[in-house]
Amino acid sequence: MKLSISLILFLIFSKNIFSFSQANSQGNLIVIPSGEVLASWISPLNPKFTLQQVSSQKSKKDKRENKNKNESIKKVKVKSFRIMPKAVTIKEFKYFLEKNPQWKKENISKLYADESYLELLSDELKIKEEAPMTAVSWYAARAYCENFGMRLPTTLEWEYVGAASEKIADANKDETFLKRILEWYGEPRTNNFKPVGSIYKNLYGVWDMHGLVWEWVEDFNSTFVTGESREDSSLNKNMFCGASALSGADKENYASFMRFAFRSALKGTSSVWNLGFRCAKDL
Amino acid sequence: MVKNQNNDNENKGEHMKMKVEIHKIQRIQYILTILCCFLLVPFYVKANVSVNVNVKNSVSLYENKSEWQTQESDILKLEKFKGSYVVIGMIYTNCAYACPLTISKLQEIEKNFKIEKIQNYKFLLATFDTKKDKPEHLKKYLIEKGLDSKIWTFLYSAKESVVRELSVLLGISYQDLGDGDFNHSNVLTLLDPFGHVIYRIDNYNTDLKQFAEMIKKDLSVSGNKK
Numbered sequence: 001m002k003l004s005i006s007l008i009l010f011l012i013f014s015k016n017i018f019s020f021s022q023a024n025s026q027g028n029l030i031v032i033p034s035g036e037v038l039a040s041w042i043s044p045l046n047p048k049f050t051l052q053q054v055s056s057q058k059s060k061k062d063k064r065e066n067k068n069k070n071e072s073i074k075k076v077k078v079k080s081f082r083i084m085p086k087a088v089t090i091k092e093f094k095y096f097l098e099k100n101p102q103w104k105k106e107n108i109s110k111l112y113a114d115e116s117y118l119e120l121l122s123d124e125l126k127i128k129e130e131a132p133m134t135a136v137s138w139y140a141a142r143a144y145c146e147n148f149g150m151r152l153p154t155t156l157e158w159e160y161v162g163a164a165s166e167k168i169a170d171a172n173k174d175e176t177f178l179k180r181i182l183e184w185y186g187e188p189r190t191n192n193f194k195p196v197g198s199i200y201k202n203l204y205g206v207w208d209m210h211g212l213v214w215e216w217v218e219d220f221n222s223t224f225v226t227g228e229s230r231e232d233s234s235l236n237k238n239m240f241c242g243a244s245a246l247s248g249a250d251k252e253n254y255a256s257f258m259r260f261a262f263r264s265a266l267k268g269t270s271s272v273w274n275l276g277f278r279c280a281k282d283l
Numbered sequence: 284m285v286k287n288q289n290n291d292n293e294n295k296g297e298h299m300k301m302k303v304e305i306h307k308i309q310r311i312q313y314i315l316t317i318l319c320c321f322l323l324v325p326f327y328v329k330a331n332v333s334v335n336v337n338v339k340n341s342v343s344l345y346e347n348k349s350e351w352q353t354q355e356s357d358i359l360k361l362e363k364f365k366g367s368y369v370v371i372g373m374i375y376t377n378c379a380y381a382c383p384l385t386i387s388k389l390q391e392i393e394k395n396f397k398i399e400k401i402q403n404y405k406f407l408l409a410t411f412d413t414k415k416d417k418p419e420h421l422k423k424y425l426i427e428k429g430l431d432s433k434i435w436t437f438l439y440s441a442k443e444s445v446v447r448e449l450s451v452l453l454g455i456s457y458q459d460l461g462d463g464d465f466n467h468s469n470v471l472t473l474l475d476p477f478g479h480v481i482y483r484i485d486n487y488n489t490d491l492k493q494f495a496e497m498i499k500k501d502l503s504v505s506g507n508k509k
Contacts, residue, residue, distance in 0.1 A: 042458075076461070109342055109346050110341075110342045111342040111343075111344070111346050111347065111452070138451060139448075139451075142444075142448075151444070218444075218447060219447060219458070221447075221450060221451055221454075221455070221456045221457070222456065222457060222458040222459075222466075223456070223458065264456070267451075267454065268448075268451035268452065
């Protein structure tokens, strides 16, 4: 009797130890409930408008928006999914590299990583193991997630989780929250990253969606943020096939615009010092 | 007697000293020759590495080993197209605006190839649409457009992650609008017979003759087949 109890207890604990030894990547995913969001979350700017044109055409747009109020604001469904509570740490990624040496800096092809790849793993920098893993390319981040049967979150999923403050699910209209985010974005560079799980925990129990590092998403190349362009119409016809535009609302959310602008400047090989990631998984 | 012994000892001492000196000198010489050999090594190493002129400093797209299905339902990897100049892009058949434009731009490029007597080329078009553009559908499209299947190959994958990966490799932005349509940028990439990118356009408002020009340029520096 005692033996069977202790055996069962042992199995339970060993499972925890096992998942711990996999450096916490598989266990403890948080379930995010399904919901509905504004389509502008995944397409904050219509490619036909730059920031400058947006402000000058505001009066025209307002008239049009009032006319077709129901039509212009599209909504998108978010299916329930699971996400890692914290960004992948240096310790976790190092473990992955040991088991998958083809992703080490000396073995990686230039097709999958640029010169800055893994630059923060250099011993001289002495960055703590619990800091978020950064300077990883999109391909490497994906490979990490795939290795544990997971994937990168989509932009929609990431923004959905990122919209939550400590108390409410959609804090995109909460000025204090937006102000905090912009303050974080304004902080100067430092190699001394705070450890994961140190900035703030949101309503779902997910840590540091803002304020620690930027994060990779699966479809980072799915938004079209054109730069300064005055001859807009011809340029766009030739550059983009845009059958429809999922956009309209929320141009006041400058923080989200910054994220979109940042993402649209990335390439798959980009290994940026403050760009990390976390993984997601279907239910 | 003692004096002689002393002399002998002295001689021996000097002998020993001389031996030590000689050994020292020999050792120094030995070390110097080894060092000189190291100096020569870079020359040898260089000579061995840069023999093949065709090996460029860039990477080959064919390092990617994802699997695709052609319009004939053949399963292959992109490296299957090694040996020809390849123009690769992405479309979807349900596309009303830019995709027919893509086809016509490629046909323009083909016309120019014929004028410049370039024969060793292929056109690859991968689809964004994992749901609708299955191989049978792509085959219909190819026949509808009157395209030569010896030159044109359409590629399908059921996995969105594979399609997304190719778009990232080629630097093509795209968004699934969920209603069967896709927003996407217009990019055409030219690969040499080894899969290295030698030219790329990201909008169609450009001189398409450059494709033939870049092939001619590449031919003149390498020994590739025209």
